[in-house]
Amino acid sequence: MPDDLLRVEDLNITVGGAPFGRRRRARDVGGVPAVQGVSFTVRRGEAVGFVGESGSGKTLTCRAALGVLAPGCTVSSGEIDFDGTSLVDLPRRRWDGLRGTRIGAVFQDPGSYLNPSHTVGRQLAEQFRIKVGHRRREARQAAIALLGTLGLHQPELVYHQYPHELSGGMLQRVVLAIAVAGEPDLLVADEATTALDVTVQAEVLEALDLLRAERGLAILAVSHDLAVIAQLCDRILVFYAGEIVEAGPTADVLANPRHPYTAALLRVASVGDWRRRELDVIDGAAPPVGARITGCRFADRCAFVTDACRAAPVELRAVPDAPAGTPGGERFARCARLGEIELTPRVPERAGAPA
Ligand SMILES: Nc1ncnc2c1ncn2[C@@H]1O[C@H](COP(=O)(O)OP(=O)(O)OP(=O)(O)O)[C@@H](O)[C@H]1O
Ligand code: NI
Known part of the structure; x- marks a missing residue:
């Protein structure tokens, strides 16, 4: 196909x-x-x-x-x-x-993919230089724009911060930005939101939806x-x-x-x-x-x-x-009794639940 x-x-x-x-x-x-x-x-x-x-x-x-x-x-x-x-x-x-x-990838533990002694902006801009061939200035602009797209407020401030200065949700969005900077066709996200609390998890899922769209x-x-x-x-x-x-x-x-x-x-x-x-x-x-x-x-x-x-x-x-x-x-x-057994359908759907 x-x-x-x-x-x-x-x-x-x-x-x-x-x-x-x-x-x-x-x-x-x-x-x-x-x-x-x-x-x-x-x-x-x-x-x-x-x-x-x-x-x-x-x-x-x-x-x-x-x-x-x-x-x-x-x-x-x-x-x-x-x-x-x-x-x-x-x-x-x-x-x-x-x-x-x-192909980009993002995993559960964002911190381990970042260099603690470089600003997140530098690490993201580097991707734009290597993967896209941007010059320094363009790479910086593209990095700040992408951080903003992924829902980070005041992206130009975030750009100059070090990994330890960011929350888990912010870090995960930075890692996501690094993974998609080269405009991959496929993103593999393995437990990418697992360590995050529910609100932040929802924000990261929104960021992923946005990249899809x-x-x-x-x-x-x-x-x-x-x-x-x-x-x-x-x-x-x-x-x-x-x-x-x-x-x-x-x-x-x-x-x-x-x-x-x-x-x-x-x-x-x-x-x-x-x-x-x-x-x-x-x-x-x-x-x-x-x-x-x-x-x-x-x-x-x-x-x-x-x-x-x-x-x-x-x-x-x-x-x-x-x-x-x-x-x-x-x-x-993969069930030998497919079609023979009645499985209980799940609990009723919450109104407006995403499907
Ligand atoms: N490096 C490894 N060496 C030996 N066994 C491994 C290795 N990686 C995975 N396994 C084994 O292979 C099986 C499948 O592991 P895998 O990590 O794919 O599971 P998973 O579905 O991702 O589980 P989880 O939800 O815990 O992440 C597990 O039983 C695991 O113990
Ligand atoms: Ni796993």
């Missing part, structure tokens, strides 16, 4: 292997599978969100797409294609040309907080124990979860009610990384489990009765 910006196909990542170079395949170096058979696309200008419990493989998948997997973590098979370029086995030099220019920026967002993903993203991919177990347009996934794990996640997440988030958890625990499981990986925690669920691998299948207007192939669930 010409509109696909990032296409990931049947991605498998192993962890805990010997830390050899990126070209060495994991089967040569040991390690256990932590991400299995993950496929998805992000279209131009689209915001796609990963949700799922801690350890489900969200960050590994993003890091693979950014070419920054930790030592010992390896793409053992699969394809990652960014706008026609295959990223698996891409030489380091070519990665450096993509990262920060065509103004620049047609595509976003791949990760959060264990469903409410964040629900507000920001067009489509949701639900991760469980290293696999995608459900995928579809945000509104439809929230209204009609088709995998028991998603339904459980929705019950504990209280989407739309910002005060009640994360007070509850789903009973039981996900299988450990590398566990050999023949059938459904959620079986031990599932209220609907039958013997058949454990007998054979369960594929991600197109939801047969997806609502009209859901383009075919967009609504998927």
Whole structure:
């Protein structure tokens, strides 16, 4: 499809292997599978969100797409294609040309990406010089303008401040500015608002929305907080124990979860009610990384489990009765009992809730 910006196909990542170079395949170096058979696309200008419990493989998948997997973590098979370029086995030099220019990234801990001894303005302006080729004066103007766009008041003052002088929310917007200074096509935001309080989180989400609207920026967002993903993203991919177990347009996934794990996640997440988030958890625990499981990986925690669920691998299948207007192939669930079981829809939507 010409509109696909990032296409990931049947991605498998192993962890805990010997830390050899990126070209060495994991089967040569040991390690256990932590991400299995993950496929998805992000279209131009689209915001796609990963949700799922801690350890489900969200960050590994993003890091693979950014070419920054930790030592010992390896793409053992699969394809990652960014706008026609295959990223698996891409030489380091070519990665450096993509990262920060065509693909930007922002993570949970903004402070660690900034140099404490330089002003934030200097660090941001530097991006405009390197990535866009601006001269010093232009770079400074562009930096101040972008800080203003991202909702920082008195951006010319912020420009001259050092990281320690800024609040967490301001820092996160500075890091966001650095990530998008090179006008990337795709921004990967991994738990980018997690450390922030709710009000500031909302401001950063607004800044992201604005970048989408103004620049047609595509976003791949990760959060264990469903409410964040629900507000920001067009489509949701639900991760469980290293696999995608459900995928579809945000509104439809929230209204009609088709995998028991998603339904459980929705019950504990209280989407739309910002005060009640994360007070509850789903009973039981996900299988450990590398566990050999023949059938459904959620079986031990599932209220609907039958013997058949454990007998054979369960594929991600197109939801047969997806609502009209859901383009075919967009609504998927990895449940052997798809279509057989009635899942409780989520709590009624808050009036005016973002969808
Ligand atoms: N560098 C590493 N070495 C060994 N194991 C790793 C490494 N990075 C991740 N893992 C394992 O791979 C699994 C998936 O990790 P990942 O960071 O992708 O989870 P996640 O979905 O992002 O979780 P969280 O919500 O906690 O960020 C985890 O069980 C983790 O322990
Ligand atoms: Ni993570």
